[in-house]
Amino acid sequence: MPSKMFWPFTAAVLSLSAFLLLPGCTLSPTNPASSAPPVSVQVSGTGQVRIGATDQLKATVTNATNTAVTWQVNSVSGGNATTGTISASGLYTPPASLPTGNSVTITAVSVASPTASGSLTENILNPLPVVTSASTVGYGTTGTAYLIDVIGAGFVNGATVEVGGVSQSTTFVSATELNATYTSTTGQSGSILVAVDNPAPGASNSASVSTPLQQATATAAARFLDQTSFGPTTASIAQVQQVGLSAYLTQQFNTATTTLPDIPSPYPTQCATASYPCAESEWWQVALTGNDQLRQRVALALSEIWVTSTDTVPGEGMTPYMNLLANDAFGNYRTIMQDVTLSPAMGIYLNMLNSNKPATGQIANENYPRELMQLFTLGIDQLNADGSLETDSSGNPIPAYTEAEVEGFARAYTGWTFANANGSAPTKFPNNTNAWDYPMAAVEANHDTTTKTILSSVVLPAGQKAEEDLKTSLDTIFNHANVGPFVCRQLIQHLVSSNPSAAYVTRVAAVFANNGSGVRGDIKAVLTAILMDSEARSNDTNSTAVDGGHLREPELYITNVLRALNFASTDANPTTDYAYMSLSNYANNLNERPMRSGSVFNFFPPSYVIPATTLNAPEFDLENTASVILRLSLANALVNNQISGFTVDLSATSALGQLAASSPTQLVSTLNTLLMHGQMTAGMSTAIVNQITAITSNPAERVRVAIYLIISSSAYKIIN
């Protein structure tokens, strides 16, 4: 701020310099006699220019025979890329983007008397936007939501796309491309008029172009399914194309939970010694075959935020926990906080179950209270609305809570144990009934009733019941400003992109704070905001519009390939035989055995940065030079029908095999749509076509090699 205020003053001093320096001139033998009138320079011009244009300036030199001048921009001869450049003849070309303060000082210096100069303040204006074309991709059955891709020139960060004169939510891609989302009126069809507004300084509108409203492409449908399911299939791509993205989302929101059945006691023979493989089998089966794909996908994401593990929780405790997350996946975040906190699985895992009021010489267990805040709701430091770290005046992060507050919460959460086997309230503590299907229940005699200070200076008064302390505690955490940005950024990372822009996080967190009807924490609204955001949809039309995406974590890698290629269990009764558990061995090799994280910090932490880069990419914590090789071996097993308990038909007589026999190009094109949203680069496609064309008289091998080359590539492993 101060530098802006002083800038005009500095310019004035510069123009006076020839006079101010006169007393010293007598020391110089080359100066004219002191009696000669001083040389002066005046600069004239319009004083403003648009980026992309030029401005011709003129210098008038008086009291000197030699009227030549040299030109400077902000005191630099000839200027530079950040301030703009000026030619010897005074033609000024502004920089590619606005300079600091949106203006520069242009100075002409007399060649005859270098102490004489004149200046002019040149204001730089944003360019005039030009739209050359626009296209749309529809998201709804009758076409109510569209992504608009605008191509042109002169777009600046902050430009907005207008449809029929009305501004739309816009994402800046580059100076030549913008994306926006547009909601049409019901039944609207035909064409729309698209224009672009650049903001001040020099705010201006482009001319409009007309473009038709168009429905979802196979690419858009397949990308959407990669973000919202356990992998696109030929059938699901066709379905989304038919109904549109928005309608598919609505259908999925309205699809009931596929419930994981209780694991019987005594345990089934397939998991007689430990029940977790049976729970895994149930989960794989639902992920691969359930109709509630989005719900289960979100439940997986939630399970990687609210982490529990079969390291500690038995299988019969884990299936109700996963059902809880699936049931709550489209509800309110406060409900998730309540339900998870009282779930016996989390109770066992982080020790809130049977956490007794401390006796003399003891402290209350701090495990759940600390991680509830650090990992599930707030994060360890204060956040800005865009998810970035808030800092103090010294630039240091600000802790979101103190150790003393952790100790306060620890006492607030005492007194909870298993409900009775029929769900009724317990009368003893601990009450080790293993009633996994019911929320934990309080035994007031074992609840610490002393006063506690918790977050945000809230005090829990002495004498409150366990339920009262819990309600105020969770309400206080839920209403902390960190929750929206902290949770939304992670949900984006799980579903769309490891590195969302600050603006994207801000937009989604705003929906978390208020769904439009005054409700905080509405997950369905948050998911809609995440999935329909222009940053999530931009690459539907241009695979590199947003440099985003995320690594396909091992579980998703397996489900994607199995679903796309139509793998089937070889077991006649896969549900009752728990036949899907064999898949866990493959995931386990890649360090992601379902529901069995090594710690509460998940298989990979949200903050993970790829070594030697600044790229935040959580799933890459599992991607190293050892795991990469193991994944390649898995790719080999997949295409060679070596997955234990499963079969796939990639033979010469299969649909893909017949395609391979007739046209390697067509085969690769079909696989491109199914596995890579039709966004394989030309170089990759050519390399694969060449490789399999050289395989003669073995169509099945052509299919295997083509698929192997795709699923072994980084371009496939990154969901983008």
Next chain:
Amino acid sequence: MGTNRRSFIRNAALLSAGNALGLRPFGALNALAQSSTSYKALVCVFLFGGNDANNTVVPYDTTGYANYAKIRAGLALSQSALLPLTPSPSFALHPSLPELQALYNSGNLAIVSNVGTLIQPTTRATYLANKVTTPTNLFSHPDQQQEWQNAALSAATASGWAGRIADALNTQYNPGSVIPMIASVGGDTLFCNGASTSPVSVSPGNLGNASCSEGSECTSQLATAQQLVSLSSGISLVQADNEITSNAYNYAAALTSATQSVTALKTVFPANNALAAQLKQIAQLIQVRSALNVQRQIFFAGVGNFDTHSSQLSLQSGLLAGMSAALNAFYLATQELGVESDVTAFTMSDFSRTFQPNSNAGSDHAWGSHHFVLGGAVNGGAMYGTYPTLSLGGPDDSGSNGRWVPSTAASQYAATLAQWFGVPANQLSAVFPYIGNFSSSNLGFV
């Protein structure tokens, strides 16, 4: 210490140079010095979750034990079950550490007491008065794990101290190596990442090339697969994965070649022991150091579940038993390979745990801890640093629950290891940015 051995090697090299001039026949000795004796390795064993050091090294004298037992109450170990340390009669080890007891008593294992993350010397008084800079986010697992590994103020520093050692020494010691100086058998960790170097990851027992079932097509398929990860995509994450994958192809080929005709170690490692499997893999990599053409290596192994907020007695007992057996087997393997004095293993962990028990038969996150250093070069059978005063709210407590303020910095502990490994004094501060704040950069345990 290693001084005698190093100067011996240097002299041998000089004499060998003389031999080339026809002076003295010492060439054979020099070859021996370069091929085996000049090798050194550090092995980090990370105990994820925060091992309770209070029950790992326990006061054993009458007064000390009585005080310990009174405060620890339900978490106290029975004095009769403790394993006494002959050279340090006032202390004993957890009953699940018999192998470490023997190694300590035979002089091959040292204990460093009350060591933890620090930026500058810190006491209870200066900590409570906010007069010192302390590491960011004490008591938080990920932050304290990373600060042990990066020896920095916060988890934000993106390189680990081992990685920075590799940055400093790789060119000098491993100029022709076919894999990086650092190998992790315990997954990705900050510890291993340098500014200009990155580690190789090895999956224990599984270090070879990817499998291929396409017969004669395999060579050609591999070439095309490798070509695909060299294509530019315009997406940063694809580029990053391309790089990891390209390195993976190269390292797998190098490790396959180095290990294809190696004879199996005779040392028996305990079965069903994740740490033992990792340490066995490390021993096998050390075995083929000549083929890998490395003179300096740092290894990372890790084992989890030390976060004993409840049921601590039974949980920690099993974890320590596994660690003790695994470390012992590893030491025996280095003896079998004749490198027991060239390999130094050491433990790290998030933090110790509250001396005061909680109401769940467990303990909570704390700070200063006790750690083990193992190897033939170790000046073992001794405790280094200062054992804390076991008093709640006492002179070493950061609060009132027995979260000990460390009396020795993790940076001092690490710098001691680094100097043995070969980091010269003038590069120490580049690896350990805060080491200059402490009076000693070498604790003398190795």
